[in-house]
Amino acid sequence: MSDTTGLTHDEILRTIRRHTVAVVPEIDSARIVPERTLDELGCNSIDRAEILTGVLEELDVDLPLEKLTSGATVEELARLMGEHR
């Protein structure tokens, strides 16, 4: 795997899942499917901010905040992060 572009979409999804459960331990990780938004999973705006900054830092993604909108699904978030890595 290349160290700059090799992270797969599935690995990004796994990272989002892990941070979501770390921030909101009450969420069953099996419910975190790509079609859902974090809002639908029960994450409030503060939870969402914590999850996303955590993932962005860990993956070293430089994503302009203008690109992030509150209605994005987990799948869309993962794709955005993949594009900006």
Place this chain on the structure above:
Amino acid sequence: MNDRPIGIDAMNVYGGLARIAARDLFAGRGLDPERFDNLGMAARSVALPFEDPVTHAVNAAAPLLAGLSAEDRDSIGFLITATESGLDYSKSVASYVHAHLGLSPAVRLLEAKQACFAATAALRLAAGYVAAEPGAKALVIATDVALADARASYAEPATGTGAVALLVGEEPRVLALDPGATGAHSFEVQDTARPTPDRDIADVDRSLLAYLECLVGAYGDYRARVPEADVTGTFDLLVFHTPFSGMVKAAHRRLMREFGAPDGPSAGPADRRWIDEDFARRVAPSLCYPDVVGNLFSGSLYLALAGAIDTLRPQGELRAGLFSYGSGCSSEFFSGVVRDTAAGTLAAMDIAGRLDRRADLTFAEYEELLPHSTSSLVPVADRDIDPYAWKDLLDRVPDRGRLLALTSVKDHHRHYDWIAEGTTAR
């Protein structure tokens, strides 16, 4: 340059004359009660129709200056108002404030703007001025009037009004800034803005993300400059810009997960318990005033600092880490020593007592007052305001002391008068 400590020598908070309980506001607006705890607010301060950024600033600074000798007062050579509620494109709020505080004419005036970060930038400027002019003092006043109404949704109950005055000098009695111990992080983002005098725009998700990104960036820069710093052990107290308590809780967790927790971002429930205990010990004392005033814009960090000092009443010195964030965005993490004289210096201002004595508004009274806040910020050539029309409300605030009030605008020039206690009857 001199090597004497520089920092906040004295400070005072003006949190308005009236408040509405957050629960009453939730009920009045039909906001979801399940989100109440997340917000962590008890009340918001509300401006009266004769209040504006000038009166807030003067009403915060006047009691502080009253305690100074004539010599100390005349040593104030720089007055900076920090506000996102500016009244004119050219003329500063500071010019009016200077007139009504009776400061020496041998003073520089400036208005600073960078959303909720402006007061910290002003404190930096003031500290630099004091370092360059031995014996001189500077006065920094963060002052704002909120526009938040029903359009602001859940931000409405969390948005305050008022001012915080900081006297900056050598041998400070409240907070000695650690020289060189500071980190910054800024970038352009459209998270919140006030494009016209009567309109706030905000993207809540983007703003929370920008705040957290800045916290990590600014603390990272701080640690690069202060390599021996350890976020879990260096600071006895952590004080954050406080738009609402829930945000501060998230910020603390983020800081601990990134720089402090042993297991990093993937840590489990045990880690979370440790972080919660740390929050209760080092952060929660700073939330008591923000919880009953609301977000005081660039004064918010210093409102939180005052709350921590008044709550803990430290007998010895405490090292504090402070984080200031302003939308748009600019931020700084810096540290200083809360002096053993801080509690006594702040107690003389009776901040808790004055916040406690604010008049409680019903939702109907609140809705009647709200449009006047906007009116105080929108430029008009001529206008008359009669403070005594609000006598019934004023009379509900005991021991309110002498207050400055906006009484008229003539050809765009604002005019103010003092309302002495007990003179509301005409």
